[in-house]
Amino acid sequence: MATLERLRAGVPIEDIMAAFRVSIASIQDRLVELAFEVGIDSSQVVAMTTLLWRLSDAFASRAGATYRHEGLAHALADQRRRDEWFSGALGGTLSPTQLAHGCSAYGLNPAGTYRVLCAAPAGDESLERTMSDLQGRRDKPLLTMPLNGHIVGLVGDLSVDSPHHLVAVGTPVPLERLPESHRIAERILASARFQFAEGVHTLESLGWMFAVPLAKELRALLRDRYIGPMRAAGEFGDQAIAAVRSYLAHECSIPRTAEALFVHVNTLRYRLARFEELTGRSLRSTDTLVELSLTLHDMPPS
Numbered sequence: 001m002a003t004l005e006r007l008r009a010g011v012p013i014e015d016i017m018a019a020f021r022v023s024i025a026s027i028q029d030r031l032v033e034l035a036f037e038v039g040i041d042s043s044q045v046v047a048m049t050t051l052l053w054r055l056s057d058a059f060a061s062r063a064g065a066t067y068r069h070e071g072l073a074h075a076l077a078d079q080r081r082r083d084e085w086f087s088g089a090l091g092g093t094l095s096p097t098q099l100a101h102g103c104s105a106y107g108l109n110p111a112g113t114y115r116v117l118c119a120a121p122a123g124d125e126s127l128e129r130t131m132s133d134l135q136g137r138r139d140k141p142l143l144t145m146p147l148n149g150h151i152v153g154l155v156g157d158l159s160v161d162s163p164h165h166l167v168a169v170g171t172p173v174p175l176e177r178l179p180e181s182h183r184i185a186e187r188i189l190a191s192a193r194f195q196f197a198e199g200v201h202t203l204e205s206l207g208w209m210f211a212v213p214l215a216k217e218l219r220a221l222l223r224d225r226y227i228g229p230m231r232a233a234g235e236f237g238d239q240a241i242a243a244v245r246s247y248l249a250h251e252c253s254i255p256r257t258a259e260a261l262f263v264h265v266n267t268l269r270y271r272l273a274r275f276e277e278l279t280g281r282s283l284r285s286t287d288t289l290v291e292l293s294l295t296l297h298d299m300p301p302s
Helices: 002-008 013-038 042-091 096-106 127-135 175-192 203-214 216-232 235-249 254-261 265-279 286-297
Strands: 113-120 143-147 150-155 166-169 199-201
Touching: 013 042, 042 096, 042 143, 042 150, 042 175, 096 175, 113 127, 113 175, 127 143, 127 150, 150 175, 166 175, 175 199, 175 203, 203 286, 216 235, 216 265, 216 286, 235 254, 235 265, 235 286, 254 265
Parallel strands: 166 199
Antiparallel strands: 113 150, 113 166, 143 150
């Protein structure tokens, strides 16, 4: 208890241990003096001093454990305060005074602009592993914490380079507008998850694909229009969907698409023609191409 009180009062563990050693040495010296005064046998003196130093070892071990426990508790308390501040900043619930206090505590420029990032774990990786990986990088975020099934972080620029994770980065904003950057980052992540397995993505890089999560009713209609007839066609329907997906990915080039699919150009033309026949839509129509891009973007490859 005394060790814990001194640690919480700010006394370094080295000073606590040194003071105890001085006390034990003084006790030993006085013990030896008294032993000779009253004629105690030297073997008993050795036994008593050995016991004394065992007590010293026990104290050192207990003090070390208390120091480690207190350090861990202090670190957890710091992390909890940091997460509470960051969560409040993301939610827009902090006062200007609270924002300024966080800037001072966490080394942020109150006049600077920042981006919120959202990182999804790769494969079956845990959130803890993803956060540890982000924090261990040279370009690590300024702050990180788990939130809503992914990792949320704060960065000052776009130098984030995390090829093994899917990372969405919001727009640059002043600290008081972090909720805006956070909302955009979450929407970017929701859209990018269907198209990409990794990499860093922004509003600029996604373009029209950013709107995909917002078009729920339209996507349902388009799936019925394009995917429904293909599902009814069984195995051929799956081949036709794969052909259309590759056709769009290769800028509507028949030769490049056939090469990518390892099929003859006539086989590809037949699949595309049957797709048009079954859906009643022309692949030469700009509207059809846009609708297909939206539909297939929302549907992971089979």
